[in-house]
Amino acid sequence: MNQPSQREEAADDAAVLPFPTAARRDAEPRGPATPIELEGWGRHPRVMAVAADSDDLRRASRDAVLSRGLGRAYSDAALPPEGSTRRVVLTPRADRIVAFDEATGILRAEAGLSLSTMRNLFLSRGLFTPVSTGTRHVTLGGMVASDVHGKNHHVAGCFGRHVRALLIRAGDGRVIEATPTQHADLFYAVQGGMGLIGHILEVEVALERLPSPWIYEESERLGSLGAVIDALREASASWPMTVAWVDTSARGGKAGRGIVMRGRWATPDEAPKQPPRVKGAIGLPFGLPSGLVGPTTIGLMNTLWYTRHGARPRKHIVHPESFYWPLDGIGAWNRAYGRRGFTQYQCVLPDAQLYGELLDIFRKRGGSSFVTVFKDCGEQGQGPLSFPKKGTTLAIDIPLHRFEAVRALCHELNAFVVANDGRIYLAKDAFTTAQDFTKMYPRLPEFLEARRKYDPDGRIDSAQAHRLGIR
Ligand SMILES: Cc1cc2nc3c(=O)[nH]c(=O)nc-3n(C[C@H](O)[C@H](O)[C@H](O)COP(=O)(O)OP(=O)(O)OC[C@H]3O[C@@H](n4cnc5c(N)ncnc54)[C@H](O)[C@@H]3O)c2cc1C
Numbered sequence: 001m002n003q004p005s006q007r008e009e010a011a012d013d014a015a016v017l018p019f020p021t022a023a024r025r026d027a028e029p030r031g032p033a034t035p036i037e038l039e040g041w042g043r044h045p046r047v048m049a050v051a052a053d054s055d056d057l058r059r060a061s062r063d064a065v066l067s068r069g070l071g072r073a074y075s076d077a078a079l080p081p082e083g084s085t086r087r088v089v090l091t092p093r094a095d096r097i098v099a100f101d102e103a104t105g106i107l108r109a110e111a112g113l114s115l116s117t118m119r120n121l122f123l124s125r126g127l128f129t130p131v132s133t134g135t136r137h138v139t140l141g142g143m144v145a146s147d148v149h150g151k152n153h154h155v156a157g158c159f160g161r162h163v164r165a166l167l168i169r170a171g172d173g174r175v176i177e178a179t180p181t182q183h184a185d186l187f188y189a190v191q192g193g194m195g196l197i198g199h200i201l202e203v204e205v206a207l208e209r210l211p212s213p214w215i216y217e218e219s220e221r222l223g224s225l226g227a228v229i230d231a232l233r234e235a236s237a238s239w240p241m242t243v244a245w246v247d248t249s250a251r252g253g254k255a256g257r258g259i260v261m262r263g264r265w266a267t268p269d270e271a272p273k274q275p276p277r278v279k280g281a282i283g284l285p286f287g288l289p290s291g292l293v294g295p296t297t298i299g300l301m302n303t304l305w306y307t308r309h310g311a312r313p314r315k316h317i318v319h320p321e322s323f324y325w326p327l328d329g330i331g332a333w334n335r336a337y338g339r340r341g342f343t344q345y346q347c348v349l350p351d352a353q354l355y356g357e358l359l360d361i362f363r364k365r366g367g368s369s370f371v372t373v374f375k376d377c378g379e380q381g382q383g384p385l386s387f388p389k390k391g392t393t394l395a396i397d398i399p400l401h402r403f404e405a406v407r408a409l410c411h412e413l414n415a416f417v418v419a420n421d422g423r424i425y426l427a428k429d430a431f432t433t434a435q436d437f438t439k440m441y442p443r444l445p446e447f448l449e450a451r452r453k454y455d456p457d458g459r460i461d462s463a464q465a466h467r468l469g470i471r
Pocket residue numbers: 041066067068069070071072073074077078079091111112132133134135137138139140141142143145146147148149150151193194195196198199200201327427428462
């Protein structure tokens with residue numbers, strides 16, 4: 001259920017596609033008669049669910065408990081509560097373009113349209129989504145529901161900032177067109193609301209016009225965490241896209257060494273004449289044993305990644321997919337962590353200097369991570385539960401083969417984050433308690449008020465909502 005849909009895979013083979021506008025409607029949502037197992041991208045938890053795969057979201061959402069896109073939320077956000085007998089709507093087949101204005105770049109599409117298909121349809125037309133996640137296997141609905149951020153958050157904000165209208169099946173059953181001036185409370189609460197107010201049926205978003213479809217990138221290797229943080233801050237002051245990778249295995253004077261990358265869309269003069277081809281992925285055909293990706297392998301991978309860059313700064317034109325979605329080069333890479341899976345701990349802190357202390361806690365508790373990424377954040381998103389706020393965010397992948405130890409580690413990291421006015425990202429979170437969540441999201445009452453208004457009977461629900469006490 002986490003793999004790209006067949007339509008999406010087919011789209012990957014074509015250079016320029018016609019817009020998928022042809023009318024097709026399911027008579028009834030398709031779905032297995034018996035419950036199937038659904039899991040988060042981190043493979044934990046797993047929940048038995050009644051799921052309906054539909055290209056008619058209006059119909060399928062009528063009495064559904066939750067919508068689910070491509071299942072890239074790491075943990076329980078896109079899973080129904082344990083024991084729910086109401087169906088989850090799987091949205092990726094509802095991926096039609098409803099309207100598109102080439103002159104303004106304004107796109108209206110069904111919520112199941114994936115970023116991957118958008119890349120295929122629009123990059124060759126000189127347009128792209130103004131905010132991209134670290135994988136292209138996400139849907140428009142998922143991007144709104146998590147109010148996603150990219151490497152350019154410090155200048156472009158979250159995805160929701162570029163959304164102009166949403167068609168929503170609210171929890172109370174009404175189908176509502178929400179905009180900044182019409183049902184504005186619903187419009188904003190849905191952004192970052194993790195699907196808990198309504199099912200997003202259609203999204204209208206302003207695409208960004210590009211000077212070329214290629215990226216100009218510079219990168220630099222730095223020997224300590226302090227140097228990485230300083231270089232990231234400096235880069236974010238003048239570059240639209242910035243990110244830093246850090247080696248969490250290095251110790252002593254090398255602790256926190258890393259690589260800072262800065263990028264922008266290349267000018268027509270710099271860019272190759274040919275358009276970037278659509279890249280395929282090497283599949284990971286079977287899961288590896290849990291525990292294979294542990295401190296030793298992660299240490300080796302970190303050293304290799306750091307050394308491979310070389311000491312000299314690099315400047316080059318890169319393929320947009322290598323820049324935005326390097327992990328998508330390996331299909332189903334989450335299986336590398338085995339059946340027990342992994343979690344991604346992602347938080348934002350107002351002051352990047354605090355990360356020295358946070359990473360000390362991580363190391364002392366035996367944590368090790370290969371995907372360890374810092375990004376700078378600009379102003380808070382508009383949704384009451386939108387994650388980013390002014391400061392710097394850190395994402396760390398942690399294998400779950402020592403489950404209880406990782407849970408304890410995440411609670412300890414959360415205590416530090418709460419004490420320092422930070423918060424965790426709900427699209428990644430697996431362990432946060434209702435108590436910590438309340439402290440991290442001061443606008444929660446605003447969200448709950450909108451939920452009571454648009455879903456008074458609490459018909460929409462998720463496993464994450466139960467864990468976080470969202471009622
Ligand atoms: C490798 C990787 C890299 C990532 N990089 C980033 C990143 O750079 N920035 C970032 O912000 N996030 C990132 N993410 C997280 C990801 O962008 C979000 O989890 C996103 O929501 C996933 O979209 P999806 O379609 O898979 O949604 P799902 O995972 O299926 O669902 C996520 C949430 O959205 C809700 N939802 C989905 N569709 C709808 C709908 N139609 N109506 C209402 N609610 C809906 C679900 O109920 C759930 O709460 C990354 C994830 C992965 C695996």
